[in-house]
Amino acid sequence: MVRNLGTSIRLLVIFMVLIAGVYSLLVTGLAQLLFPAQANGSLIYRHGQVIGARMIGQSFTGARWFDSRPSAASYNAAASVASNYGPTNPALIKEVKTNLAAFLKENPGVKASQVPPSMVESSDSGLDPNITPAAAYLQAPRVARVNHMSLAAVRHIVAEHERGRFLGLYGSPHVNVLAMNLSLLAWLNRHHA
Amino acid sequence: MTVTGVLGILVFAAVLIAIAKPVGLYLYAVYDQRRTFLDPVMRPVERGIYRLAGVREEKEMSWLEYFLAILAFNLVGFIVLYGFLRIQGALPLNPAHFKDVGPHLSFNTAVSFMTNTNWQAYGGESTMSYLSQTMLMVQQFLSPISGLAMILAFIRGLTRRNAHSLGNFWVDLTRTVLWVSLPVSFVGAMVLVALGSPQNWGPYVTAHTLQGARQSIAQGPVGMMNAIMQFGDNGGGFFNMNAGHPYEAPTIASLMVQLILGFSIPVGLTYYFGKVVKDTRQGWTILGAMMAMFLAGALVMYHAEALGNPLLAHLGIHGANMEGKEVRFGPALSSLFETSTTAVSWGSTAAANDSLMPIGGLITLFNMMSGEVIIGAWGVGLLGMLAFAILAVFLAGLMVGRTPEYLGKKIQAYEVKMATLAMIVPTFVILGLSAWAVTSKGGLAGIYNPGPHGLSEVLYAFSSGVGNNGSAFGGLDAAAPFYTWTVGLAMLFGRFAMYIPALAIAGSLVQKQSVPESAGTFPTHGTLFGGLLIATVVIVGALVFFPALALGPLAEHFALWSGHVFGGGA
């Protein structure tokens, strides 16, 4: 056993140097060289300032923006978390009821049965950057009204950012809320500035 | 359920079957033929390592020596990791200035990563420094190899005749690191970074959001940890929400890559097994039985999730259950991933299991309670399945009227005793600790969701610990001392209760004469044996949990569909 422990210690040290040292440096170096944007977090800059990361969701609550999904983490990207509500937990019902009421109030004319579950149920990471295209189109009339845009222009922005399934088989169609809102901002800057 | 969703799951299963052979052949080249295209690079490194570590390459070990070597290596790994965590505050590469990890959590985490469980009672981005994450990653490279080495030794036990030794653990370890783990992880890491995972050592970024708020965005060497986290079926993510986190799986493609990475070695091992025992049908039969159970689980879960929550239908919300799911993954891929993570025992999640529908939760529990044999992690999944095969062979052998044989080796009292032991201990630990948890103050305090779902949370925690899975019903307060210690024990029992009997069986089989096949030996390949194997897993492995499951997910399911909620809310 003592011999085994000795061998174990020597091998562990060797592997720590190999993996934590050589391998880590190699991967980091190549990643920074080949894919610098991704490797540094796919950050989005606006006027020289980081305004977010492409795939990290952020909170949008104002009426002029496309809303993000409910988040148990309040979009804190340094502490991802889910609600962890079980399906028979009254807190889940309460949460959905509150979210639904808020969504219906913000988007008059929309019926509860039209609302996709994802718009009233919290995401897994609490940082879901996406909503379903249906959820985006549901918000389009309100976004158009508040921003004084034509509905067609808003719908055009949504359509532009629609992403389909991987290989046509996997995942769900989605639109990136931050990307849409950036397009929205760009459109407003172009037309209302 | 949509046709696309079902088709996607079926196509994925077909892909897994397609990769089994090439992966298996590569493993055969690494361990048995000892001739691969990587030899010119790796062979000198390998020799150098042996020289430095003082390993004698040609020295073979008995089953006990092999076990003691694994034990020693695990022990040293545990101590070193524990040490790093306890003093992380004083160590470099800690831009977020995290404090030392406490004793309970350090014990739990070190055990967790040593046993390839990767149960995380912490949120990575809010607890661990980059150095700690890197040290966790070192264990992610090494701990699955203990499981893989086990199956190598076990298969040697089955194939060698009248021998005494099962190989050399140090050699199996080193060759796996150099020929399997490092090269594949390297490629995997580069792909994942290309698909959007960060790979940097910088401080957390503060963003000024469009709405004018400030958002702190965690950074780090995510890509490299992600690759081995999935490939090694570890499942310990860089971030708290793991594969659901947009930095860990930014796109659907990224998640698919991770799925394939996680499955590759376990499915490849089934082919490797057939190759080494010189009858690939044996491997295909095992894989077939695994895939049948896997597919059934994935489709049932997808069905339940797609159906959605009937309680919300009263509010007018129709459609799939999206609580705790990411939009880009949707119900079908989320179901596929959660079935996979519990079946293959990697344990990273792309959806919140605690928020799955009761039947979805039931599938995850079933996958773990049946002994993590529905594909299972590196080596241990196949090992567990072979233990079930031994029991199935024993019953089937009696039923054809002769002393049972598996692959020519007689299955006798000793093997049955050890296989039974491998079956009993996990059951005892899961049920015993769960019973303790639901009757003690400490245990009850950690339960998050009310009603039968709370029992599911507890059952899940210990099933995950014993199965060395690492995923969780996230509501449970895993960081409370009660659970850090009990789940820690569960992980140790789960790992070593499997190791000792499995190696003992291998040690016994290796000494046996091999009986040639005849018309009197029933075939252990084909659908009949595959079906028998499934029945054994379901009836012997999982049915013992029926009373517990009836009070957990099943009670919740039937209550849900008759419109009941439980308790006053969390």
Next chain:
Amino acid sequence: MSIHELKSQALSSSAVSQAIGEAFRKLNPRWMMHNPVMFIVEVGSVFTTLDAVRLLIEGNASLFNFTLQIAIWLWLTVLFANFAEALAEGRGRAQAQALRSTRTETMARKIGPSGTIEAVPGTQLRVGDRVVVAAGEIIPSDGTIIEGVASVDESAITGESAPVIRAASGDMSAVTGGTRVLSDQITVQITANPGETFLDRMISLIEGAVRQKTPNEIALAILLAGLTLIFVVVIMATEPFSIYSGAVVSMTVLIALLVCLIPTTIGGLMSAIGISGMNRLLQRNVLAMSGRAIEAAGDVNVILLDKTGTITMGNRMATEFVPMPDVKESTLAEAALLSSLSDETPEGQSIVRLARERFQFTQTPADLGNAEFHEFTAQTQMSGIDFGGRLIRKGSSKSVPAFVKEQGGSLPPEMDGEVTRIGRLGGTPLVVAEGDRILGVIYLKDIVKPGIRERLQALRDAGIKTVMITGDNPVTADTIAKEVGVDDFLAQATPETKLAYIKQEQAEGYLVGMVGDGTNDSPALAQADVAVAMNSGTQAAREAGNMVDLDSSPTKLLDIVEIGKQILITRGAMTTFSVANDVAKYFAIIPAMFVAVFPGLEAMNIMHLTSPESAVLSAVIFNAIIIPLLIPLALRGVRYRPVGAAVILRNNLVVYGLGGLVLPFIGIKLIDLVVTALHLVSLHP
């Protein structure tokens, strides 16, 4: 009373009533301990009974009624299992008693050191002592005849009433203590010490059948104990889970669930299966020295069979007269007939029969008058007759031509061809000559036993390789081997080649079975994994074998293999059945246990059992009565058909696996209907 008379007593009323009494005696916990599965049931019975008493004192009439009935059925479960065991043991015990009565206090006439004869009790004889036994006396102990010939009545052991001849020096020299000499006088050298004789071993074997577990039985017992242990923990954990869920579950219901889940069906019938297997062997007059040997018989991959006596009739028969070109067939036949009329050997008689059939000869030995008859000897290798100046000889293809040359004759060129042809056909050529002239050749043929081909085919289907052992030359052996369909043969076999053959097969991992009788078989018998010695054989052969066939029937090995397999199959089938039963029992009891707190679980009551109480009781009743229902199967054994392992597995999985899954659903439902109709328990949902 001999063993044979006992065979019909399987389920006679006295045997049953005796077994019932024994079933109660076996309730003694110390006895129950040896079977952990049933011991748990007994403990559960005690607890539920105590619970019933408590409820009675508390005056809870409704719950008392339910608990009492559960308690009764749990006790019945234990009793049924004990009854099955007792019934199987009963038969063995009766056999042992019958044997013990033959081992009376025999007085032996021992030859003292100085040659004087002294009378000593038979139980004081030691190995090496010599005794004299005369007609009418019982042989005092096992031994070998060193002087004399006697006819011996061995019916006490074999049940065969026809006396057998036992003689000094030869393969028939062993005698067994307890058998009776009918004629003549013999001197016997004792070969067994008191308590170690054949009879002693037989008695202790039959009586000890329960305690001696076979390797597979031990392995199965471990599995069953493991399953039992698991379910004990499952039930122990169910209570805290129930408490957490707010469900009130009585101890009685928990115990009922436990008893239903642990493998009581196989646990209750396990020893009965083993004992009855041993009994079935005894019924076929095979005495296994250990249960291990029977089990090994089921595993045998290779069987060595003696050609003569096993595959072919012991004797060859004349089937054809082959005359030389210038000889008429009738001339040859007549000469053969004359030379054989006084020949009492079976071969000689078959020649007479063939000649008479072909040519209606009417001569009898009386017609020969004062002919001189030459008997066959090992030296001359021929026999014949000198009769009215005619010198007729028949014999081997070497000796008869030599005789003809001696008489000045020459050999016809065709003779060699015929001799070779017959040899190649698997026959024995017998050359016939008169004076200086070769008349022709008689084709003596090995007659294959009727049905042997089918039995060999059955063995092949069971995956067992058959090997024929013969002293014949390879050419002849090959022909017969092909004719009967053995897989291999060992020609010109000697004790050394037999031993070498067995060793080689074993080195390849095969288990070898063999039958033998002679002393020269002893080394091979000792090496074989399953060795059946014939009771008529020598003491050495009997010592070397691990089974003795009292009938001395060479094909008995085939029966033994089948019984060996049957025992394993029955155990495996009932274990599978028992485990598969659990599914239905879960669906009966689990909803019943928790429906009060989770009404939705009623959806799992797929059998639509009337009430929780009726559901639990019905499951317990089913669990109990399945044991006596399966007793006949346990005693008889699951049928074994040699159709290949894959087919057997499929069939047994369908019958006992699928059947075990489905049957309890139907059974529990039917019992529930009865329970409901009779209002045995509360029917409130």
